[in-house]
Amino acid sequence: MSDPKLQEKIIDALKTVQDPDLHKDIVSLGFVKNLNMEGGNVKFDVELTTPACPVKEQLRTECETKVKAIDGVVQVEVNMTAVVRSTEHAQPILTGVKNIIAVASGKGGVGKSTVSTNLAIALSLTGARVGLMDADIYGPSIPQMMGIPISSPKVGSENKFFPHEKYGLKVVSAAFLTKQGQPLMLRGPMLGGIIQQFLQNVEWGELDYLIIDLPPGTGDVQLTLTQKAPISGAVVVTTPQEISLIDADKGVKMFQ
Incomplete structure (x- = not known):
């Protein structure tokens, strides 16, 4: 009693x-x-x-x-x-995703995709439901890091496609839109359209965290993401060199 x-x-x-x-x-x-x-x-x-x-x-x-x-x-x-709490936002996009974390860098080659991949896997190992979006349109490297062969995603109802799954993660990449080794050559305005597809036309399901690996810099992809997606937080990756830190500071200001 x-x-x-x-x-x-x-x-x-x-x-x-x-x-x-x-x-x-x-x-x-x-x-x-x-x-x-x-x-x-x-x-x-x-x-x-x-x-x-x-x-x-x-x-x-x-x-x-x-x-x-x-x-x-x-x-x-x-x-x-x-129980992972949802970040409250006025934007209704990605209603099944509780938190979106953007991983950015001012320059390329600083380890941004490596950080994105390891962050996603580390969160998944704790029991969280995690998705990983490779939004580095011109230089997608997440499939190679995850050991996922390049192949077209399966398409479901309402022309929505399903992410690839590996190590408990749901993964979408621009690399899956082309053949192995073929470059994706697009003008700036078309980049925003691909990001919107990744946000709206993917069956992400219920996720605690969606990690988005951004391209380096502060261009069209970053603008589309910050305007369309309810970002919960951001990680800006840099190396110790001053030339890298200068551009990383610009990346931080982009999210402020």
């Missing part, structure tokens, strides 16, 4: 556990769910805002330690879960 006094002590103990990033206790944040007590055995969930939380194990250990210290508690089981 549930002991109201013991439950109150457990809640009070958990109120002393703070999220180091949000600077509030996990009870006030609403993270504590499904508290269950049977005799001296206590079970509850801690529901975080992202499966990629870097302090997840720290919070688990602190919860276990503080609840175990309460008289009458014999065993503690803490189940760490996560």
Whole structure:
């Protein structure tokens, strides 16, 4: 049977556990769910805002330690879960995608696509549902990095096409629109049309994160994306050289 006094002590103990990033206790944040007590055995969930939380194990250990210290508690089981929150935007595009993260650079050759790929895979390994869009139209490299053969995507209803899937990621690339080794030669205005297709005509499904690998610079693709897509955040990749940092600073200002 549930002991109201013991439950109150457990809640009070958990109120002393703070999220180091949000600077509030996990009870006030609403993270504590499904508290269950049977005799001296206590079970509850801690529901975080992202499966990629870097302090997840720290919070688990602190919860276990503080609840175990309460008289009458014999065993503690803490189940760490996560529900990714959606970034609120007025734009209705990509309704099934909770967060869009753009990866950009001022110059080419600084490792932007490598960062995009590893960021997407790292998020997927935490249990998040992740998509990876290769929007570097003139120099798409994501398929090669992911080990995906160049082939046309499958087309479904309403002429929407399905992403390729690899390592738990849904992947779309401009490379899939051409034959192996064939360059994609387009004028500036046509680039925006391809990006809109990637945003509106792809069956992304339900995603926690969509990582978009942008081309270097601040051109047509970047303009279309920042105007049409509800971006949650951006990563600007650079190397330590001053000439690269100057252009990276321009990339940062583009998202401000």
